Amino acid sequence: MNKLKLGMIGGGLGAFIGDAHRRASRICNDYELVGGVFDVDYEKSKEFARNEGIDLSRCYESVDDLIKSELQLPAGKRMEVVAIVTPNALHYPFAKKLLTNGFHLVCEKPMTMTVEEALDLEKLVAEKGLTFALTHTYTGYPMVRQMRDIIATGALGTIQRIDAQYYQGWINSIIHGTGSRITGVWRLDPKHAGVSSCMGDIGVHAFNLIEYTTGLEVKEVLSDLNPVKENIELDLDGTVLLRFGKNLKGVIRASQVCGGEENCITIAVYGSKASLKWAQEDPNYLYMLSDSEPTKIFKPAHGYNDRFAEESHTMPAGHPEGIYEALANIYKGAAKSIRGESFIPGEFPTVHDGVRGMQFIHSVVKSNTDGNVWVKVE
């Protein structure tokens, strides 16, 4: 089968997530990177293209140039799908142009800067009939997919509490002047990041994981956000109470200043009969707890898992897979959709998940600004 012709915006030399996207696209073996606009600086973009062995005639200076030139190429050579891996503020303008011109998209989160922009992209994707995969990477892990499948069977009984956490520590040293990292610091600047740093960058992953695994919608939030230091414009830490309905509540705790924490995203869903717990730093173990039986541990590549989880792990049992494979699973699902093949809902987060993410971020910021009050997620 021919590989899909992939383009990339951002992800040049020294960039963080673009490299993971390229590896993921290669792992699933459905894509061939043919060109892009890899850096805001055209010289650096070309240097990157040379290093990767990409045809320099397809290393463009701007997204406008990319669209114009690619549309002139014959079908079969032309770029079909583009990955947007730039800072947040650029996702919407680039996604809008690319969708308007018929390109399928893989796009980083948070999807846009505002809820209105997110709704606009959702409408455009529907009108154009294109594939839009939003890379909430954690949904690609086999044991997250297994968690979703177990919850869908009702095995937990009535869900009574949902608890998600995403703790990192890397911004701690930056705000106290002891860290040397320079990439990614745009997250502290509202012009590039949007209305939130912590909730927009990582709280939104925890939110997505909750809605993805449970199939439930968070209806209302009450937040208490913390910029941690004077002269910091955005939240770097916060707690969000969640209401799903009358008798179901939960919490998201997120922080970028928990010194020593690395990438500690966890989720626990507690039911009347049983509960499930998963942690990204130990992703191949899904724990099922109950009051009446010893704890069960689900692991990838065993026949007792559901088909979706099984198909999300490629090696035999005991060969750990991680973040690249999780992202590759999302790329694989997107490839099926682009090719018009059948796929399982949940194989890749969609533009609607992007709308929900933006509704979450904005309602959390509004709740905090309005004096820590309950706000509808809409």
Ligand SMILES: NC(=O)c1ccc[n+]([C@@H]2O[C@H](COP(=O)([O-])OP(=O)(O)OC[C@H]3O[C@@H](n4cnc5c(N)ncnc54)[C@H](O)[C@@H]3O)[C@@H](O)[C@H]2O)c1
């Ligand atoms: N899914 C995940 O788990 C995950 C993890 C990390 C980052 N992200 C998201 O990925 C995005 C990028 O984050 P990052 O940490 O890789 O950022 P980064 O700063 O490391 O890289 C950004 C890249 O975008 C390029 N860029 C900037 N402006 C550009 C322009 N006008 N045209 C072309 N390229 C341009 C930069 O030159 C750089 O190569 C963010 O939206 C972030 O939220 C997601």
